[in-house]
Every structure is written in structure tokens, then in C-alpha cells.
Amino acid sequence: MQKRIKNLFKDNFYIIAILITITIAYLSLMRMPKLKESFNNIDKVYHLSAYFALSICWLFSFYKKKSLKYVIVISCIIFGIIIEVLQATLTVYRTGDYKDVLANTLGILLGLFVFNQILKKITVNSY
Template sequence: MKMPNNGIEIKHIDKGYHSIAYFVLTLSWLLSFYKKPNKKYLIVILCIILGIIIEVLQDTITVYRTADYFDVLANSVGVLFALVIFNIFLRKKTIN
């Protein structure tokens, strides 16, 4: 779906949206498996792979979308930031 143009343009703001979306996705999964901390790296790897697969699919099965390496990078940054926040939260929880 093509979004209407409102006249305000911020270059590469979609990369921020990608990071936020994958941050929320990853943090949700990490918190869901909070009791199984040995699964956290599997969750991180699978979220990064999901981002790559979605980029490849939008390039191959659509005619109006293209894959973007910077989207994959933004997705991965969101995933890794969620892991960092989760580890900080987990460390504080185990200290208290």
C-alpha cells in the first residue's frame, strides 16, 4: 500500500522504524522465554534470520518493493539492542 505524502520528509526514518520493530519483536520473545536464558541466543539468531528472509522475499515476490541491506542492518541493530537491554534487566534481576 502506498502511503500518502504529507510534505514532511526525513531521510532514512524507515531505518529507525525497522530498528524499533525488531527491538520490540526480540524483546517480546526474550521476555516470553525469560525462565530459559539458554534460549536467548537462538531467539536473537532467529530474529535476524527473519529480517533477512523478509528482505529477500519482498525483493523476489513483489514488483514494487526491493531488498535493502541497510534494512537488514537496522533490523539487526534493533535485535542486538534488545539483547543488551534484556541482559541488563536480567543482571539487575539476579543481583536483587
């Protein structure tokens, strides 16, 4: 079962990463309906989750090129900043927020941490 899952994702991480990137950009710039929030700043959890998924997918897309790891992380952070700037400048119904940038960055760093732990486990188990 694990081999089938591994083979399914092996060549598709690029596609998944591109789709997540496009989805985040689209959802970040479109008009969203007002939702009743169950607690304040729930959107920060959404930001953290989205950018966690973004970073994990891009990191696994290039996992064999370990030298690109930090380039990917920095690129994801810059992408998050650009999206926030675009929200503030291109739309009248969305606002850019530095707290969103912090939540995005935290999600990316969490993704890097999880990625490193998974690679460590894979490396240890392969010997």
C-alpha cells in the same frame, strides 16, 4: 502496581511476540502509501524499533530458558533477512535492502542488550 503489570505480561509475552511477528511480516509485505520523510532514511529507525520490540518480546517469552537466548536472536535476524528477500522477490512495490537488514540486526542486538540489563537488575534485586 508493579505486581499487576508483571502478572499481566507474565503469560501474555508469547501472544504479544506472535502478534508483533505477524504485524512486522504484514507491514513489510503490504503496499505502503508514500509518506513525506522528515529526514533521509527514517525507515531505518522504524526497522530498528520494530525489531527491538520483536526481540525483546521473544526474549521475555523464554526468559527462564537462558540457553535459548542466542537461538532467539539468530532466529530474529534470519526472520529479518527472509522478510527483505521476500520484499525483493514477491513484491514489485517493495525492495529488499541490506541497510534494512543492518537496521533490523541493530534493533535485535539492542533488544538483547536491554534484555540482559533488565535480567541483571532483576537478579541483583532478588537477592
